[in-house]
Amino acid sequence: MKRLLKSSAVVLTACFALTAPAHAQALDGVVQLDVLDGGRTASGTYLGALRLTLKDGWKTYWRAPGDAGIPPQFDWNGSQNVGDVSITWPAPEVFVQNGLQSIGYTHQLVLPVEITPLNPAKPVRLRGDMDLGVCKDVCIPERLDFDHTLDADAGRNPAIAAALAQRPYSAKEARVTAATCQLTPTSDGTQIEARVTMPSAGGNEIAVIEPGNPVLWAAPPKTTRQGDTLVATSEVISASGATFALDRSEIRITVLGANHAVDIQGCSAG
Template sequence: MKRYLKSTAIALTACFAVNAPAQAQAVDGVVQLDVLDGGRTAQGTYLGALRLTLKDGWKTYWRAPGDAGIPPQFDWDGSQNVGDVSITWPAPEVFVQNGLQSIGYANQLVLPVEITPRNPAKPVRLRGDMDLGVCKDVCIPERLDFDHTLDAEAGRNPAIAAALAQRPYSAKEAHVTAASCHLTPTSDGMKIEARVTMPSAGGREVAVIEPGNPALWASQPETTRQGNTLVATSEVVSASGGPFALDRSEIRITVLGANHAVDIQGCSAG
């Protein structure tokens, strides 16, 4: 648990080192949010996107932001006629600053969302806010509001299409033939060794392990390759410090490579 608290403290120090100039930059608008229309799909869902445009040199974070990032949070409560909301995350970049690794996007992020309306005959209004972190020399938290009624008749949006094309490959698309997770209890929590049999994703490969439970935290894995097998070792702890169980079917492994990324859902006992 001490390792978890130390890592968390370092990340928070890096992310919230807010001084007066940084606050002035935030007021000036480091990041702008727009809602894009992509029309209605053949399945009756609405396709849209949240587009974040950042000032030059600024970045924001992926859903699993790494050692020194702020995970984005979404509040859709003000929306109307919104049932299910499905988000497609484009493959992110890996950044290293001051010895800390973070994962996210530089300059712009187009985040596709697919909305299932509660009533197909009524319009869909997206209204809410997004909490996120943005970083350059310092990191600052931002809250961005959005309010947009989606256009059912909108045509194909090139920006949304490009973002969807940048999604990670599925395990099948990446020719993953096996994915196993070996779990070992530790004094702080649990060590997880994930072994993924797959062709290289290109260049230096970085694995990210998400435990599938928001109450659990996984350290940045040490990633190595042994022939056709990628090995990622991480430690998982609970924010409460208490005991916990890991459901292997909920574990999500993302491999970020120079050529593409791979999204692996679940792993077998190893």
């Protein structure tokens, strides 16, 4: 039964993501998307952002949405002169509804994107779509399209600058001195006990563990603090039920606190 419940959560999320999306305008503007310009950086990349504006009372989700969220997905295939795309996620909020925890944003999400052009001498056109979930009393899958040629001469954009300032601290910035992951086989998958030595991020800290493999799902961790060490215990399973191996260097631990968030890339054997 334990495995069935966990597998059902994975399947439910997948079903939301695969349901035929409705266009935003068809739902009376529940969410709208526009592209912001931030100009060229000193290194020659383009800085832009996808801005989502939500109606009052609605929310959308972070890349790891929690128990009952829908993970966003991006399709850049219609873009021109786009090499690498790097997304910076502002620190999200934690919501608890009907005993389920989800992680995301309300009101507005400005999602900075840094684009490396294939040819620095040619313009960059961002064209594609974003699949996401928006929730109030019910959750609705959305597909929002975008088509925008970035302005290389645009000046500093305050909205993009504010979103970048809201990113989680790096491990170094948060004074993380150790991050270990002890892996233990279970009947369903693998248990992770992550131990992160760092000062408190404030209030009731919540850890999120991402396995680094899209076919794997990590249960919301039980998070406790033992002095200077935050302990987060989770179980990772495969949606297909197949056996798998975890690469500690790919495990991502995010700590969400009242004062700030911390993004920790990789952990050592513990």
